[in-house]
Amino acid sequence: MRALRRPNQLARLLNASTASGARRSSTAVPVAKPLTSVLIANRGEIALRVGRTASEYGIRTTTLYTDPDARSQHALSSPFAINLGDPAAYLDGDRIIEVAKREGCEGIHPGYGFHIAEREPNIRAEMHRGGPYLYWSAMGSYRSYGKQKSKDIMIAAGVPCIPGYHGSEQDPQYLKGEAAKIGFPVLLKAVKGGGGKGMRIASTPEVFLDQLESAKSEARNSFGDDVMLVEKYITTPRHIEVQVFADKHGNCVALGERDCSIQRRHQKVLEESPAPHLNEDVRQDLWEKARAAALAVNYEGAGTVEFIFDNDSGEFFFMEMNTRLQVEHPVTEMVTGEDLVHWQLIVAEGGKLPLTQAEIEQRISERGAAIEARIYAENPDMNFIPDSGLLLHLKTPKVTPTVRVDAGFVAGDEVSSHYDPMIAKLIVQGPTREAALQKLHSALEEYEIAGPITNIEFLKKVCVSPDFIAGNVETGYIEKHREELFERETIKLEVLGQAAIGLLLQETEKVEHDAFARASGSVVGFGTGYQQREFHLVEIPADGKGESTATTVRVRQTSPGKFNVEVNDTEYLNVDSVLDSASKTITSFYPHTRLATTFIRDEERVILFQQGKQYRLQLVVPKWAEKALGIKDVTNSVLAPMPCKVLRVEVQEGDTVVKDQPLVVIESMKMETVIRSPHDGVIAKVVHGKGDLCKAGTALVEFEEQS
Incomplete structure (x- = not known):
């Protein structure tokens, strides 16, 4: 982008010839008055983007944030930051104008997306009453x-x-x-x-x-x-x-x-x-x-x-x-x-x-x-x-x-x-x-x-x-x-192998070695020597539908940096692997390829990035162990896909429903979403009603068990 300097640049612009596309000239030519401070009435990337340009030209920026945004990047981007409190306060144009006046801001930049960015010009008029230099930096008369x-x-x-x-x-x-x-x-x-x-x-x-x-x-x-x-x-x-x-x-x-x-x-x-x-x-x-x-x-x-x-x-x-x-x-x-x-x-x-x-x-x-x-x-x-x-x-x-x-x-x-x-x-x-x-x-x-x-x-x-x-x-x-x-792709065996190696190496790093363990080469397991580990991995279905069969992956460290990996009927011997914890990267040498994989574990989820593609896996407990561990079966439950508020419940206990029939209407991020029935069945229980706030994964509706 061209570097435009102030204030000489501004003077040059004022003396420039009229651009093509001019409308009828007004009788009174406005006098340019450089802005020295601007309130950014928005959040996220646009607040940061506006702040960068304003700072480049020596304009002080004041940012706004709400309680959920208290540690956000835009809130931290300026030493002049005002907490509006309530999450919906970005929509309060009158209050934002009040803050601009109080903080001595000569201009407001509304960004985009919030209601204040679309407010009628009466806001602009109100701002002019607040002082001679108070500008609305993105508005025109069209909205009136x-x-x-x-x-x-x-x-x-x-x-x-x-x-x-x-x-x-x-x-x-x-x-x-x-x-x-x-x-x-x-x-x-x-x-x-x-x-x-x-x-x-x-x-x-x-x-x-x-x-x-x-x-x-x-x-x-x-x-x-x-x-x-x-x-x-x-x-x-x-x-x-x-x-x-x-x-x-x-x-x-x-x-x-x-x-x-x-x-x-x-x-x-x-x-x-x-x-x-x-x-x-x-x-x-x-x-x-x-x-x-x-x-x-x-x-x-x-x-x-x-x-x-x-x-x-x-x-x-x-x-x-x-x-x-x-x-x-x-x-x-x-x-x-x-x-x-x-x-x-x-x-x-x-x-x-x-x-x-x-x-x-x-x-x-x-x-x-x-x-x-x-x-x-x-x-x-x-x-x-x-x-x-x-x-x-x-x-x-x-x-x-x-x-x-x-x-x-x-x-x-x-x-x-x-x-x-x-x-x-x-x-x-x-x-x-x-x-x-x-x-x-x-x-x-x-x-x-x-x-x-x-x-x-x-x-x-x-x-x-x-x-x-x-x-x-x-x-x-x-x-x-x-x-x-939306075509689904088959997961590569090497991806599962990398996940298992990553899980093993991560667990290895967490083991506190004593002098004897380090000297003897004991890394993980019970007693001395390397132990074989078995992981049951399933690809998380992107659409939340259907069941994928878990794949058993066995991995055994044979010496420092070398592993034997068995996925289904395929075995990889003496795979060289190293985990760089700082970059979260596992580098492995398979017989015909070198794979650099970003490995992130989030509780029982494993997220991998490999050769320009993301894979999302879940560590699962074998079926025979679920009952012993007291894990609740949610097969017959419809779960909230994200944190949300229940707006409406469209069914009652005992109702017979068909696949894709609306069950619950939720709201998240100011967007309504209809949760539909995944199959035909009978409603056993409505777990959450109108107005309830739910975390992601919370059961909304339960079905009667199907034989």
């Missing part, structure tokens, strides 16, 4: 219009809009009638929504009311508002958005487009620029319409104009404008070479945009392609259900000028169940889309996270999916390629 008025403004500005209802009448039957006028399928979307929350698809009139109630409930929990809009749902859409920027001097530019079509639960997973297979005339039209949208509402600051592109017709329609920096803004930074947070600061200070539209287009033509992958604590095999917990091990890819990691966590941090489960963003750049994609896959193979389940293995599969490589993308890509993307 409301959905329907905004749509009317866009149509008047020549921006095509998707058919829909955006009115204030919210009676369910009235909305159903509007949906019928539009034509099914329709998309239900919370007016104040974001990040895929508060969105549902109603494919037929019969499911409309149920989907509406589900969307409204999620919207209330996430945003404190359940006002909904109804839009035509395009069956083969792409999600293409344009990054725009406008200043107080009438300049407005488009910094290229991003294709965000690879999504789950209406939330983006992979984003890239430029959008693949987009004709240049369509690309230029998208940019022009995005600038027209921003100019129509006298926008200021960073914004994203989002379009839905119909793969069938080649048409695109305006969806909405996000009046903030997006999660995927690093993609644009990679293809332009610019720091967009610094641009926000320049605009907030009253400066002019650093580049003209022509200069931006020249940059984009020279810098190739960029792709971002969002790293989430979630289980793709269980419909991307969020996960949480302690990060036992975290190793990121090597960062270079073309490989970037924006992370909010380090090893030892806790991924909280209170917030969005995004751990980091991995962004790569290459001269072509093919080169960038290859670099992304390689970097994902270097990424290691143990603790919560993540989507890294899933992302690797998307990267090698033939249609994705070919650029044939749409928002329904994951569902259409489900069989390919």
Whole structure:
């Protein structure tokens, strides 16, 4: 990124010629006044990312945190950190403004994702009353219009809009009638929504009311508002958005487009620029319409104009404008070479945009392609259900000028169940889309996270999916390629062997040797000499369904650093192995290969990273020993997949249910999840009721035993 200096840089910008895309000049030209302190009203990676740029230019940052985030990286990143207490306090815009005034902050950066990042400009007006230098560094006037008025403004500005209802009448039957006028399928979307929350698809009139109630409930929990809009749902859409920027001097530019079509639960997973297979005339039209949208509402600051592109017709329609920096803004930074947070600061200070539209287009033509992958604590095999917990091990890819990691966590941090489960963003750049994609896959193979389940293995599969490589993308890509993307692979015998060697070496390290033991070579077991150990290992099913047969692995140390390993009917003799405790790496020499394996043990779980792939194993007790040890059989129980709150219980004791019937609705990380019956059966007991808080693995419902 270009180094922009202060304050001479700011003076240069103020005297720069007007960028192309200017709107009508105002009579009073704002006077630039450098910011000296900014409150970052967000958490995680975006709070750290904003803080880095602010600090680079000598701006003092004040961070906010809540009780669950007290030891988080963003809370520790500044000596000026304020505890808001309650986990939901990031949503309290009035209190955050009060803190900004009290702490003498001249600006607030809202980041993205929280309700405060979407608040109406009355917050901005309130901030101006607090002092002459109090700026809202990412807001424009667009949010003050409301959905329907905004749509009317866009149509008047020549921006095509998707058919829909955006009115204030919210009676369910009235909305159903509007949906019928539009034509099914329709998309239900919370007016104040974001990040895929508060969105549902109603494919037929019969499911409309149920989907509406589900969307409204999620919207209330996430945003404190359940006002909904109804839009035509395009069956083969792409999600293409344009990054725009406008200043107080009438300049407005488009910094290229991003294709965000690879999504789950209406939330983006992979984003890239430029959008693949987009004709240049369509690309230029998208940019022009995005600038027209921003100019129509006298926008200021960073914004994203989002379009839905119909793969069938080649048409695109305006969806909405996000009046903030997006999660995927690093993609644009990679293809332009610019720091967009610094641009926000320049605009907030009253400066002019650093580049003209022509200069931006020249940059984009020279810098190739960029792709971002969002790293989430979630289980793709269980419909991307969020996960949480302690990060036992975290190793990121090597960062270079073309490989970037924006992370909010380090090893030892806790991924909280209170917030969005995004751990980091991995962004790569290459001269072509093919080169960038290859670099992304390689970097994902270097990424290691143990603790919560993540989507890294899933992302690797998307990267090698033939249609994705070919650029044939749409928002329904994951569902259409489900069989390919969720295919189970057979575990290699060497993986089980490495797990057994790691378990033995770890136990060996824990043995306190006396002088006689060290001298005689006794390492583990009873008495002198090496002992054979037997481990029963089962691969943890990613989807939580089905039973895998445990594999018995026998391992015997024959001399220092040498082992005999027997897996099923295969025996490996004299395997050289060494455990590096600092890096958690086991290096073993098998007859035909050398394997370096990261080994992490979490109680009875064993997590291995080997040749760019993660394996999750469970140490199990043989069936004959379970009864003697008093281990409870949970075969007939439905367990909570994550820490959660029970919102609704859909069954009663004695009910007969069928496979996939809803049993319980839970909430975790502000997302509702329906727990469905794994099989036909009769409910013996409802263990937890509405309002109960449950840990992961807690029984929610028990079935009667089946003969």
